[in-house]
Amino acid sequence: MKLFDAPQAALGDLETEAVAELIAAASDIALILDREGRICDVAFGNDELSSQIGEDWVGRRLTDTVTPDSRARVEQLLYIAPSLTHPTQFWQLDHLVPSGAEMPVRYCATRLGNRNSIIAIGRNLQGMAALQQRLVDAQHSLERDYWRLRQLETRYRLLFRSTSEAILILDPNTGKIVEVNPAASQLLGVDARKLIGRAFADHFDANSIELIESLLTGVRSSGRTNDVRTRLREQTTEFLMTAAPIRQENATLLLVRLSPVNGDSTTAPCNEPRSRLIKMLEKAPDGIVITRHDGRILSANAAFLELAQLTSEEQARGESLDRWLGRPGVDLNVLIANLRQHGAVRLFATTIRSDYGSTTEVEISAVSAQAGEQQSFGFIIRNVDRRVFAGTPPGRTSLPRSIEQLTELVGRVPLKEVVRESTDMIERLCIEAALELTKDNRASAAELLGLSRQSLYVKLRRYGLSEATPEQEVLP
The missing domain is CATH 1.10.10 (Arc Repressor Mutant, subunit A)
Structure with a gap:
């Protein structure tokens, strides 16, 4: 705060009435208090504030006009203000008005000359508080919209990944794959991450490529087209391909679905007993892991994620099972060699190392399965720490x-x-x-x-x- 260099010479004998009018005009609220904190007089900077508070403050203690949270600050003001030679400290008090609302006011205070009185000059913070509340409300609204979008995206991801129908999202201009679900990845026999950015038509035989290009062109131009029958390279199974345009932000993408003409079970929906079996395996107390022929994980249940201390299946998918086995480069090679030769392994003892360094004694039983031309392995991992x-x-x-x-x-x-x-x-x-x-x-x-x-x-x-x-x- 910068004060006048020579207030006596500059202000002279300023009249009391002029000082009172100046204080009232420069502040929103001005209070004259005695040493006990009783309000002796009050001035308001505008009529609206005067009508909002009323004239019933005079004669009341200042602590009776504020909220309980502000009473300690009132006591502090009454204790410190008389000793201040310059009003350099501020106190924010929340007043109770007759309407039941709270009115925040920022005060500075000092003693009045040699008297035992205190003058407190306040600035109404209602406008700033309203602005802050609007900012908080806007932030909450943005957060609600953000979480609503996150929930929608989560539902979309869950449906996209859990459906048994092969679904791909394509760029209509280049024909390249933008997104692919696990069913389509399994159908094409290529890891989902490796499919992103590759030309969709490259996975089909020569006779199907022209039909696919015609299908995509028709969807781009008219938004609809007839379904076509296609065949994957080096396979005899026919698939019915359908395509439809979808909007994403300001771009148009193509949603392509592949379904077997002869009802092949690789993409057909599971019947009820098989669906129950899958759900039970997902909730089994023993870890269950499905891998490719090279040991890279395709799927894992919650029990394995707990053993490896992972938070989601995505962290395990595509990684080698060898990453978590006790003897890197040894256990998985022995297991896979045995599976290729005998088709099954029983009670293979080893340990599981989590990503945080803890180890768990386990027994692994495994089996080999042939899905079309692709060989895969299933591992059942049982925690045997209690048997040590x-x-x-x-x-x-x-x-x-x-x-x-x-x-x-x-x-x-x-x-x-x-x-x-x-x-x-x-x-x-x-x-x-x-x-x-x-x-x-x-x-x-x-x-x-x-x-x-x-x-x-x-x-x-x-x-x-x-x-x-x-x-x-x-x-x-």
């Missing part, structure tokens, strides 16, 4: 159980795989024993094993035993 023998540290496998596991592999997988599996098992057990002897002092464990510390850290990470960084180690 007492005294076995968490995340570490007991020796007799590992030997039994290796014995079951004999005759079912090549000897080279069995030898590699047993070597890894022995190496891991030796590392675990060294860590137990040294109380998890890795520097000492490396000396016991005849390894450098760096080599030990590499092996710890390989077997999922690393739970601390090298900086956390205690040197001997």
Whole structure:
């Protein structure tokens, strides 16, 4: 605040009436208070405010005119204002008006000369409060609209992905795929992410390409056209293709549906018993994972997502199952080799590593299935942590159980795989024993094993035993 340099010389003997009129004109509300906080006089800057409050404030205590939340600030004003030589501090008080509403006022206060009185000059904040409330209401409206759009998009995504009918969204100008649902991805035999941006017609035989181009041209020009029969490359099944234009923002896209002419079960809706079976598998307490022939995940149920500590199936889809198995590069290769040779695996013991570093002892049973020309694998993953023998540290496998596991592999997988599996098992057990002897002092464990510390850290990470960084180690 900048005051007059010489107020006595500049203002002279300013009359009391002139000062009162000036204060009333410059403020919205001006109060004269005694030291006990009783209102001795009041002035209003406009008639509207005067009629809104009335004349009943004179003689009342200031604390009786404000809300309970503001009474502590009134006491603070009455305590501090008499000691101020300049009105440099502000207090916001919420007054109660006869209409029942609250009126926020911002006051500055100071004592009146040598008297025991206080003058409080206030600025009405109702206009600013109304503007702030309008801003808050507008923000809430935007948030409601945003969440409504998010919910609509979620419903669309759920319907688009859960329908058993093959559906694709195409760019009408280029004929390229913009979006594809899982049913269409399975039908075309290509991962959904790899289909985005590729020409739709490239997946059909030569006789179908001309029909598809004619169909898309007709939809672009007239918005409707007859359905056409098409055939995928290197397949004999015929599909009925329909297309319709849809609007998205300011662009037009094409929605294409593929349905088998002969009622092929790959895209036909599931009957009631099969639908119930699928729902039960999705809610099963054991983890269930469906993968491609190379181990990349196509689908996973909620139990597996909980084991891997994932929040949605999208985080797992397209990733290799090897990412979460206990021995990267070993377990999945053994499982797939066994599935290709025998078609099934039972009670394969390993661990599941979550994305947050925790490990869970599991048993995996798996089966191979042929869907058209594509081979896929199904894995049932059971949590067996409660079966771990007492005294076995968490995340570490007991020796007799590992030997039994290796014995079951004999005759079912090549000897080279069995030898590699047993070597890894022995190496891991030796590392675990060294860590137990040294109380998890890795520097000492490396000396016991005849390894450098760096080599030990590499092996710890390989077997999922690393739970601390090298900086956390205690040197001997």
